[in-house]
Amino acid sequence: MNLNAIRAIYLFEMNRFRRTIMQSVAAPVLSTSLYFIVFGSAIGSRIDTVEGIAYGAFIVPGLIMLTVITESLTNASFGIYLPKFQGTIYELLSAPVSAVETVIGYVGAAATKSFLIGCLILATARIFVDYTILHPLFTAAFLILTCTAFSLFGFIIGIWADSFQRLQLIPLMVVTPLAFLGGTFYSITMLPEPWDTVALFNPVLYLVSGFRWSFYGVADVAPLISLAMTGVFMLICLGVVAWIFRTGWRLKS
Template sequence: MNFYGIRAIYRFEMARTWRTLMQSIASPVLSTSLYFIVFGTAIGSRMGEIDGISYGAFIIPGLVMLSLLSESISNASFGIFFPKFSGTIYEVLSAPVSPFEIVTGYVGAAATKSILLGLLILATARIFVDYSIVHPFWMLAFLVLTAVTFSLFGFIIGIWADDFQKLQVIPLMVITPLTFLGGAFYSINMLPEPWQTLTLFNPVVYLISGFRWAFYGVADIHVGISLSMTALFMLICLAVVAWIFRSGYRIRS
């Protein structure tokens, strides 16, 4: 394996993060802090508990997931789209690095940024809301697995997109609504039928439920199912990425 090639791509993508620190880190943390202030402190103080958890603490896993999903997709999609846009993708493809090494470099960097962002948001949440983490290992496991999975998904979007506007279509029109409807601000058990059953077709529900279980030991869906669904989505993304490099879809043309 060409570790030098992986490291070169990884370091280049990470260096771009430090050059755009306000946009990459500060802006998502600030916007999420506003959610904590409005929903966690202002509204949460006037609401009752959900599953024995204060409302401000209950929404923390959902808000972290909201930022984690959007930033993972954004970082990975832009990371591979810009070389396509500028034409430098052909230099990468002609270099002595395999498709696996290319994906590892780009997706690894995007996932690292998202994980750092998620940890920063959790640290910021402590300022506004008191919360606990019952299963810290599984919290980190869900954080890493989700970041890698949706960075792979973002990589696919970056290959598919042929202009900058398409990079924002999926995160804004699909992922954000699914997150809001996936139990980020409420328990799906609070929904009447048939909406409770229909919500189970939302893949983001399993991510938020599993992540919330890691914090408080309570979940809308069994944690094993949440973990399995996340792993399944990652395998699907890996299969699509493999097909892209095998067929040359929007890479070699």
């Protein structure tokens, strides 16, 4: 394992994160704060509780998941797309750096950024609402797993994209709508038939549900199922990444 190569890629990506600190940190914190003001205060004043939890506190895990998913996809996809756009990807492919080392460097940096932003959103939420975390170890583990899984997915998007417009296509047109429909602002028990059953086919629901369980001990689906679904998604992404490096798809053309 070439640790120097991993370290070089990782530090390069983290330095890019520090150079764009306003865009990378301030923007998601401000956006999430607006969600707390609009949904937590304005709408929350009209909704007493959801499953025995104050509405403002109920949406905290969902908002963190929404931000983490978005940031993981954006950071990882842009991180690998930029070398493709600039043509420096060929220097990376010809260097004595394996596919595993490349993925660890890029995905590790993207996951780190997303995890830090998730923690910052968690701290910001305390300004607006009071919340509890019943299972902090599960919270940390689930957050790390989600950051890693969606950073891998973002890495795939960055390789697939051939323009800046397509780079944003899946996050904006697919992932964000699924996140809003995945129980971020409500419990699926509030949905009438058959929409509560249809919601179970939304993969983001399992992320939000599992993460919310780590806070309050309530979930729309069993937490172990949520954890397993996230793990399966990450394994699928790993398989796709392995296939990409084995075939050179979108990397050498």
